[in-house]
Each structure stands twice: as structure tokens, then as C-alpha cells.
Amino acid sequence: MTLKTNITEMFGIKHPIASSAMGPFRTTELAIAVSEAGGLGMISHAHQSMDGRETDPIVAMKKNLDYVVEHTGGIFGFNIRTSRLTPDCDKFISETAKHIMANPKLKEQCLYALTSAGSAKRMPQNKDFQKLRENTQIKHFHVAPALWLADKCVAAGCDGLVVTGFEGGGHQSYEKVGGLVLLQQVQQKHPDIPKIACGGFATGAGMAAALALGAGGIAMGSRFIASKDSEFHENYKSVVPPAKAQDTIVRTGGLGTIRLWRNKFSLAKGLVKSKEEKMAEEKSLVDHRSAISQEDLAEELRKDAIAAFATYDGDVENGYVLLGQSIGAINQIKSVSDIIETVIKDAEKALKKAITFME
Ligand SMILES: Cc1cc2nc3c(=O)[nH]c(=O)nc-3n(C[C@H](O)[C@H](O)[C@H](O)COP(=O)(O)O)c2cc1C
Numbered sequence: 001m002t003l004k005t006n007i008t009e010m011f012g013i014k015h016p017i018a019s020s021a022m023g024p025f026r027t028t029e030l031a032i033a034v035s036e037a038g039g040l041g042m043i044s045h046a047h048q049s050m051d052g053r054e055t056d057p058i059v060a061m062k063k064n065l066d067y068v069v070e071h072t073g074g075i076f077g078f079n080i081r082t083s084r085l086t087p088d089c090d091k092f093i094s095e096t097a098k099h100i101m102a103n104p105k106l107k108e109q110c111l112y113a114l115t116s117a118g119s120a121k122r123m124p125q126n127k128d129f130q131k132l133r134e135n136t137q138i139k140h141f142h143v144a145p146a147l148w149l150a151d152k153c154v155a156a157g158c159d160g161l162v163v164t165g166f167e168g169g170g171h172q173s174y175e176k177v178g179g180l181v182l183l184q185q186v187q188q189k190h191p192d193i194p195k196i197a198c199g200g201f202a203t204g205a206g207m208a209a210a211l212a213l214g215a216g217g218i219a220m221g222s223r224f225i226a227s228k229d230s231e232f233h234e235n236y237k238s239v240v241p242p243a244k245a246q247d248t249i250v251r252t253g254g255l256g257t258i259r260l261w262r263n264k265f266s267l268a269k270g271l272v273k274s275k276e277e278k279m280a281e282e283k284s285l286v287d288h289r290s291a292i293s294q295e296d297l298a299e300e301l302r303k304d305a306i307a308a309f310a311t312y313d314g315d316v317e318n319g320y321v322l323l324g325q326s327i328g329a330i331n332q333i334k335s336v337s338d339i340i341e342t343v344i345k346d347a348e349k350a351l352k353k354a355i356t357f358m359e
Pocket residue numbers: 020021022023024025044045079081115116117143164167168169170171172198199200201219220221222223322323324325326327
């Protein structure tokens with residue numbers, strides 16, 4: 001049995017399960033494994049290409065798209081963070097769209113464009129992306145961490161939403177709304193737009209809940225980090241099975257609110273600033289107004305980048321170990337195909353059981 005939803009229909013995939021965007025890390029091997037298993041793989045907004053060393057994100061994106069399409073016949077997507085701190089964001093969108101347009105295989109298989117952490121309008125307003133949208137079946141989704149942000153995505157003409165609750169790992173929002181409430185809110189107001197539920201999902205029971213709440217699929221990050229196929233360092237993966245849900249903390253990173261595993265690095269990081277404070281800091285950096293906060297923010301971004309590379313090399317004490325509360329529900333490192341099969345099987349079981357409650 002398989003689960004047929006508006007997400008499996010929209011993308012022509014077997015299972016309504018996607019891997020999450022997990023920049024600045026490279027997630028090409030993971031994307032391939034997820035797509036091969038019948039899900040929707042995700043190429044992250046990374047600063048690393050195949051050798052894992054630092055490079056320009058636009059160069060990394062093109063190399064990573066080429067690598068993934070060479071290694072799978074499945075469907076996949078990519079993420080671009082449209083934060084105003086993303087350098088050359090419009091160029092990034094243009095170059096990515098043009099790169100996909102130039103390769104017939106990418107045009108057929110790269111069907112999921114996910115933006116996040118900034119404006120939902122940036123991608124649909126881009127001329128090269130418009131051309132790609134007219135000439136392919138690509139769908140544009142944006143991450144919605146609050147109802148008012150879901151409203152903005154709908155107004156921007158998104159094809160779908162990644163509804164992401166605060167329990168999720170890594171980049172989070174100032175809104176701090178849990179996924180359960182958020183999904184209900186978004187479903188009430190926007191019942192028809194396709195939704196991928198994200199943040200805190202690791203099991204079939206969780207997936208069944210998401211489907212009952214109106215989502216057509218789920219995206220998982222932490223669950224897939226702890227897989228045999230992901231390119232995360234073995235030390236990073238090993239953190240997950242013994243960890244408890246309480247072992248993550250929320251801090252302020254260069255790009256805003258982040259949820260990390262509790263370690264030396266995250267404990268030394270600043271507590272979440274107010275949204276207004278952070279926005280003012282970002283604005284001053286972008287407008288080159290205040291030398292002091294520019295330096296602070298540049299230093300914060302530099303420290304995050306160094307810590308991300310430490311993690312890449314396996315230093316999970318001093319590194320940037322982004323994980324969500326779902327780690328409390330993950331007990332084993334398994335292959336991606338095993339994870340997807342088990343989640344689908346258990347979701348079906350949970351849904352069938354729920355039906356027996358009806359008279
Ligand atoms: C290592 C890591 C990196 C992340 N980087 C990004 C990113 O670049 N862009 C983004 O939109 N979300 C990012 N996120 C958030 C995820 O896309 C997603 O919301 C989260 O993994 C969901 O929670 P889960 O880990 O419980 O599944 C990141 C999460 C992790 C764990």
C-alpha cells in the first residue's frame with residue numbers, strides 16, 4: 001500500500017516524504033538516497049561542493065545539482081535562503097534557474113524550488129525563474145513558520161507551503177509557534193494550498209498526524225541526518241540516537257534563530273535576540289550604516305561558518321550541531337530506504353487504527 005496525496009500527485013513521487021533543507025551543509029548524497037527511495041530529495045543552500053571545502057554557494061549549487069541528477073532518476077529540489085543577508089540572492093536564483101533550463105534531465109527531475117528565511121516574493125519575481133516555471137513542471141514552495149507568513153506565501157503565488165513548527169532543528173523563526181498549532185491555523189485559513197509539514201517529524205505516527213491535520217506530506221531533517229546514507233560526519237550522526245528531546249537549545253546565529261544540540265559551542269552562543277534587534281542589526285549591515293553592528297554580525301557569521309566546518313570534520317563539541325527536538329524519537333541510525341519504508345508503514349497503521357474509532 002502507498003499513500004497517495006496532493007504532494008505525491010504534484011511531484012509524481014511514490015512517497016510523500018521530503019528531506020529538509022540543511023544548509024550550510026552539503027546534502028547531495030542524502031538527496032540522492034531520498035529520491036531513489038521514492039521521496040523528494042533536497043539540495044541545500046550550501047557553502048560546500050563535492051569535496052566538502054568552502055566555495056561560493058552559487059558554484060556549489062550548480063555542482064551539486066549536476067551531481068545529484070547524474071546519480072538518480074528520481075525527483076528532487078533545491079533550497080535558496082532569500083534572507084537579505086544572502087549575498088547576490090537574485091543572481092543566485094537566476095543562475096540556478098538558468099542552469100536547470102540548460103539541462104534537459106534537470107528540467108525533468110528538479111521539480112521542487114524551496115525558498116526560506118526571507119521573502120517569498122524573491123523567487124517568483126525573478127525573470128529567469130519565471131522562464132523556468134513556464135517551461136517546466138517546477139513548483140515553488142516557501143517555508144511558513146507562522147500564519148501571517150503563510151498568508152504572505154499565498155499572496156506571493158507559491159504553489160505550496162512548508163509549514164515548519166518551532167520544535168524543528170536548525171534555522172527557525174522568531175515566531176516560536178509549535179507545529180501542531182501552526183498546522184491547524186494554516187489549514188483553517190488556507191485549506192486548499194498543498195502543504196508539507198516540517199519540524200519534529202521522525203515516525204509514522206507523526207506522519208499520520210500531519211496528514212490528518214491537512215498536510216500532503218512531511219519533511220524531515222534530524223531523522224535523515226542520522227541515516228547511513230547522509231554525508232554528515234559519523235560523530236554528528238552518533239549524537240542523535242542517545243539524545244533526549246530536551247537536549248536542544250535555541251540561540252541566535254548569524255542568520256537568526258537556530259535550534260542546536262546542547263554543546264560547548266551552543267552554550268557559549270547568545271540567547272535569542274528580539275526580532276526587532278536582529279532586524280535592525282541586519283538592516284545596518286545591508287545599508288552599511290553602523291560599523292559596530294556590522295562588525296558584530298560579520299563576526300557572528302564568521303564564527304558560525306568556522307563552527308560549521310568544525311562539525312563537517314567531526315568536532316561535535318566545538319561545532320555547529322543543528323538538530324531538532326525530534327532527536328528524542330530517533331533511536332537508531334538506519335538507511336534512508338529503511339527510514340522511509342518504516343515511516344510509511346507505521347503511518348498507514350496509525351491511520352487505519354484511527355479509522356476504527358469511527359462508528
Ligand atoms: C543541519 C540543519 C541545517 C538547516 N539548514 C537550513 C537551511 O539552510 N534552510 C532552511 O530553510 N532550513 C534549514 N534547517 C531547518 C530544516 O529545513 C527543517 O526545518 C528542520 O530540519 C526540521 O526539523 P527536524 O530536524 O526535527 O526534522 C536546517 C536544519 C538542520 C537540522
